[in-house]
Amino acid sequence: MPISDLVLEKIEEYSIFVDWNMAFAGKSMGNRHLFRVNKIAMHLHDQEGGDIDVVLAGAWLHDVGLVEGNEGHCFKGMRIARELLEKLGVDEGTITKVLHCIEAHDGEVEATTVEAKIVHDADTIDKMGPLGAIRHAWKMANIAEKRYTALDLLEMLPDHLAERQAKLYFESSRKLVDKYHRAMREFFVNREMARKVIHRVIDMARDGVPSDVIINKLLADESLPVEFLEALEEQSTISLLQELG
Numbered sequence: 343m344p345i346s347d348l349v350l351e352k353i354e355e356y357s358i359f360v361d362w363n364m365a366f367a368g369k370s371m372g373n374r375h376l377f378r379v380n381k382i383a384m385h386l387h388d389q390e391g392g393d394i395d396v397v398l399a400g401a402w403l404h405d406v407g408l409v410e411g412n413e414g415h416c417f418k419g420m421r422i423a424r425e426l427l428e429k430l431g432v433d434e435g436t437i438t439k440v441l442h443c444i445e446a447h448d449g450e451v452e453a454t455t456v457e458a459k460i461v462h463d464a465d466t467i468d469k470m471g472p473l474g475a476i477r478h479a480w481k482m483a484n485i486a487e488k489r490y491t492a493l494d495l496l497e498m499l500p501d502h503l504a505e506r507q508a509k510l511y512f513e514s515s516r517k518l519v520d521k522y523h524r525a526m527r528e529f530f531v532n533r534e535m536a537r538k539v540i541h542r543v544i545d546m547a548r549d550g551v552p553s554d555v556i557i558n559k560l561l562a563d564e565s566l567p568v569e570f571l572e573a574l575e576e577q578s579t580i581s582l583l584q585e586l587g
């Protein structure tokens with residue numbers, strides 16, 4: 343059978359459970375990434391079309407492979423999602439489409455369907471701008487074997503963010519991230535301030551503070567550039583998308 347509302351609810355429940363309790367050894371409790379990716383995916387679906395059930399199932403499940411670690415999580419996720427979708431009675435044609443969204447979400451595999459392109463772009467948008475910079479620093483502090491310093495990460499971030507942007511499939515995605523880009527340029531101008539912010543993020547991440555808690559702490563810091571704070575707030579609450587409808 344195709345994906346019913348009830349099946350979608352179970353997919354959502356399972357994906358959040360895995361993300362909060364099992365991914366990153368339980369350090370990402372309360373992580374809002376999946377919720378944001380879903381909202382962005384819905385917005386992109388309004389612009390680009392495709393099968394909404396496949397888009398949403400793909401958006402919820404795209405990171406399910408993180409339960410077995412970050413390395414190769416797209417491919418591990420395909421196996422885990424297949425087991426779940428088969429158990430839920432989803433038909434083979436739909437399973438194939440959802441698995442392609444998972445497989446292609448990181449850009450390692452080229453997305454060939456509109457649904458997979460949407461999931462890829464939605465995930466990528468959440469990895470860009472101020473939010474992406476903070477989440478990347480958090481992730482590196484939690485999973486990288488090397489103990490990166492704030493300066494190391496600051497060196498890497500501009501290229502990392504630019505690489506991400508170059509991979510976006512849709513013009514509507516690029517439009518969404520324009521403001522985030524301006525905010526990042528502003529952020530990188532004051533190197534000492536940028537280093538301090540990244541240093542704080544690394545410290546908190548190593549103390550086991552979830553990325554969304556760190557984001558809320560930074561949002562309360564009025565010494566940070568206004569453009570950076572505005573973009574971070576917009577990204578973390580998806581308020582821009584709500585305004586766009």
Ligand SMILES: [Fe+2]
Pocket residue numbers: 404405415447448
């Ligand atoms: Fe991922």
Ligand SMILES: [Fe+2]
Pocket residue numbers: 375379404405465
């Ligand atoms: Fe993701």
